[in-house]
Amino acid sequence: MSRRSLLFSPGDRPDLMRKAPETDADVLCFDLEDAVAPARKDDAREAVRSVLSDPAFDPDAEVCVRLSAGEPDTDLDALVDPNGTDGGSGRDGGGGGSETGDDLRLDAVMLPKVEAAAAVDRVADSCADRGIDPVVFALVETAEGVLAAGDIASAAATTALVFGAEDLAADLGATRTAEGTEMLYAREHVVLAASAGDVDALDTVHTDFTDEAGLREEAEFAATLGYDGKLAIHPDQIDPINGAFTPSPDEIAWAEAVLDARDAADRADRGVFAVDGEMIDAPLVVQAERVLERAAAAGIRGDDGDG
Structure with missing residues (x-):
């Protein structure tokens, strides 16, 4: 909502x-x-x-x-x-x-x-x-x-x-x-x-x-x-x-890239990964999930980004 x-x-x-x-x-x-x-x-x-x-x-x-x-x-x-x-x-x-x-x-x-x-x-x-x-x-x-x-x-x-x-x-x-x-x-x-x-x-x-x-x-x-x-x-x-309060297209693209990279790291059993040269840790993953949740709530994305 x-x-x-x-x-x-x-x-x-x-x-x-x-x-x-x-x-x-x-x-x-x-x-x-x-x-x-x-x-x-x-x-x-x-x-x-x-x-x-x-x-x-x-x-x-x-x-x-x-x-x-x-x-x-x-x-x-x-x-x-x-x-x-x-x-x-x-x-x-x-x-x-x-x-x-x-x-x-x-x-x-x-x-x-x-x-x-x-x-x-x-x-x-x-x-x-x-x-x-x-x-x-x-x-x-x-x-x-x-x-x-x-x-x-x-x-x-x-x-x-x-x-x-x-x-x-x-x-x-x-x-x-x-x-x-x-x-x-x-x-x-x-x-x-x-x-x-x-x-x-x-x-x-x-x-x-x-x-x-x-x-x-x-x-x-x-x-x-x-x-x-x-x-x-x-x-x-x-x-x-x-x-x-609606994520921009650039914010959504960043969040999607972060969660895609997280999923790839999980499959490879890697705890550390980077997106566009930026090291991603747990707080940034949470931030990416929040961006996609807001996008979904605003009706501009079909899911909440849980992967």
Whole structure:
């Protein structure tokens, strides 16, 4: 599964939510938190439920909803039981025209401001109770959340750690700069925690959606750190982000050559081998496998390069 790009759409804008699959984003995230004014929460919940329950809405992308930080259960209740007829009883509820998780085109939820694994566990239980798959994108965007990132990544329902630099800067009292050095430690810590927990890592938003050059540079740097993808707040950001997290033809050719040479060395019972004059060791083999896995996930190669 490729998660190169995650596009936020405001939950109170059904027109944008329905257009989101046209952007080629790997993940579509309908936002019930920051993008929605408090007075419009109920309208947004109804709009999101309407889109997700529409049989015609069936994109190839992964679909998630960002829940409200202070009231995730209220959001979930509104999605599965808009009329309040079954108390959010999940798969066995039914009746009264209410939805269940099975009726929704919903693959995951995003939980903001996660500061402990227990928060993921609680929302996962709430999802399961309502017939929604307990798959959670955990948004790490406070000092406490960054320090607990390893435990959060290890929660059973966590599928990805999502780094939120803007809220983290506010929490720290840090000044955001174009270079981003004030966020570098936290940014690296989150991707390390995600790798240790064997979950995906998604990088923070680039807030200036008119700055394509800056976005490309930031996304390419995130890829070098080991991130799997990046958040987007505008459809124009999707192609640059996807490009940054998709291996180039030269990278794919190098990876294929490395794995072919590895296989030849294995057949000849040789532990050391070279490709184009470069001595190849185990870390480079792993890197080559990762390149081909990313290529396969992006749909530009038919296998994952296992040899």
